[in-house]
Amino acid sequence: MNTAVQVVNTRIGIVTATDLEQDQSFTRTLGEITSPNARMQCRNINVWYANKQAIKDVSLDIGKHEVVAMIGPSGCGKSTFLRCLNRMNDTIPIARVNGSIKLDGKEILDRGIDVVPLRAQVGMVFQKPNPFPKSIYENIAYGPRIHGLTTSRTELDELVEISLRRAGLWNEVKDRLNQAGTGLSGGQQQRLCIARTIAVSPEVILMDEPCSALDPIATAIIEELIDELRAHYSIAIVTHSMQQAARVSQRTAYFHLGDLVEVGPTEQIFNQPQHKLTEDYITGRFG
Numbered sequence: 001m002n003t004a005v006q007v008v009n010t011r012i013g014i015v016t017a018t019d020l021e022q023d024q025s026f027t028r029t030l031g032e033i034t035s036p037n038a039r040m041q042c043r044n045i046n047v048w049y050a051n052k053q054a055i056k057d058v059s060l061d062i063g064k065h066e067v068v069a070m071i072g073p074s075g076c077g078k079s080t081f082l083r084c085l086n087r088m089n090d091t092i093p094i095a096r097v098n099g100s101i102k103l104d105g106k107e108i109l110d111r112g113i114d115v116v117p118l119r120a121q122v123g124m125v126f127q128k129p130n131p132f133p134k135s136i137y138e139n140i141a142y143g144p145r146i147h148g149l150t151t152s153r154t155e156l157d158e159l160v161e162i163s164l165r166r167a168g169l170w171n172e173v174k175d176r177l178n179q180a181g182t183g184l185s186g187g188q189q190q191r192l193c194i195a196r197t198i199a200v201s202p203e204v205i206l207m208d209e210p211c212s213a214l215d216p217i218a219t220a221i222i223e224e225l226i227d228e229l230r231a232h233y234s235i236a237i238v239t240h241s242m243q244q245a246a247r248v249s250q251r252t253a254y255f256h257l258g259d260l261v262e263v264g265p266t267e268q269i270f271n272q273p274q275h276k277l278t279e280d281y282i283t284g285r286f287g
């Protein structure tokens with residue numbers, strides 16, 4: 001984990017949203033938007049909700065075996081951008097997305113793309129744990145069954161075990177697989193949701209503030225898990241905790257009013273941001 005990074009309040013004074021809206025200094029994203037080992041390549045992404053633009057010409061790669069943290073003030077478009085990566089904005093009638101997003105070189109914004117397998121390849125973990133109202137076993141087995149990933153009960157049992165082990169939950173639930181998933185603690189439920197995502201063999205896992213409903217101990221467990229999951233998956237995580245971004249991610253992207261202002265190695269973003277807006281945010285002057 002990235003313990004060398006410290007987030008320090010070095011400035012005083014408050015910048016208002018209006019000041020920043022009037023700040024004309026933003027022209028293009030600072031830092032390296034590409035990854036040498038890209039799993040996803042997003043280029044010139046624009047998103048509108050009806051007439052209001054929420055994402056403005058954002059380009060960013062998500063690399064293999066990397067955790068990319070997305071930070072920025074509330075309403076800057078983090079969740080909107082994350083939802084582009086598995087076409088979840090399709091479920092919002094007034095949302096319109098354009099640009100290009102490639103997963104392993106294949107365009108996913110094409111109209112003809114079947115979003116059901118896409119959302120297995122690019123899975124999502126939400127802010128509030130949302131297990132199905134089914135048993136722990138069925139929470140995991142449901143996805144592989146509908147995607148036809150296993151051919152026998154033995155194989156399915158194995159996949160359930162592997163997924164729960166990988167999510168760090170197996171030892172806590174192996175003796176009560178038939179009990180309701182909703183009966184677990186919040187932190188366990190969130191790991192159950194991660195196991196459910198893992199069970200359908202994703203390549204990318206999207207996490208939108210996955211720890212915001214959890215206590216510090218459950219948060220620490222999930223953060224450790226994120227670090228381990230990186231060995232197998234690419235992860236994009238939205239967080240309001242700069243300490244969390246510093247602990248779990250290798251790259252950090254700073255969003256502001258729909259713009260991707262700056263992206264770079266996490267240590268550099270927190271210790272030597274290049275853009276004033278990034279510096280203002282990480283030093284606590286705004287947001």
Ligand SMILES: Nc1ncnc2c1ncn2[C@@H]1O[C@H](COP(=O)(O)OP(=O)(O)OP(=O)(O)O)[C@@H](O)[C@H]1O
Pocket residue numbers: 049054072073074075076077078079080081092094
């Ligand atoms: N379903 C929606 N319909 C209309 N506008 C939306 C919708 N979802 C988001 N927006 C608008 O798009 C902008 C970006 O919202 P988004 O939820 O992506 O921000 P965010 O950075 O995730 O904020 P937060 O940190 O509060 O979660 C905001 O102005 C928001 O009001």
Ligand SMILES: [Mg+2]
Pocket residue numbers: 078079080208238
């Ligand atoms: Mg959000």
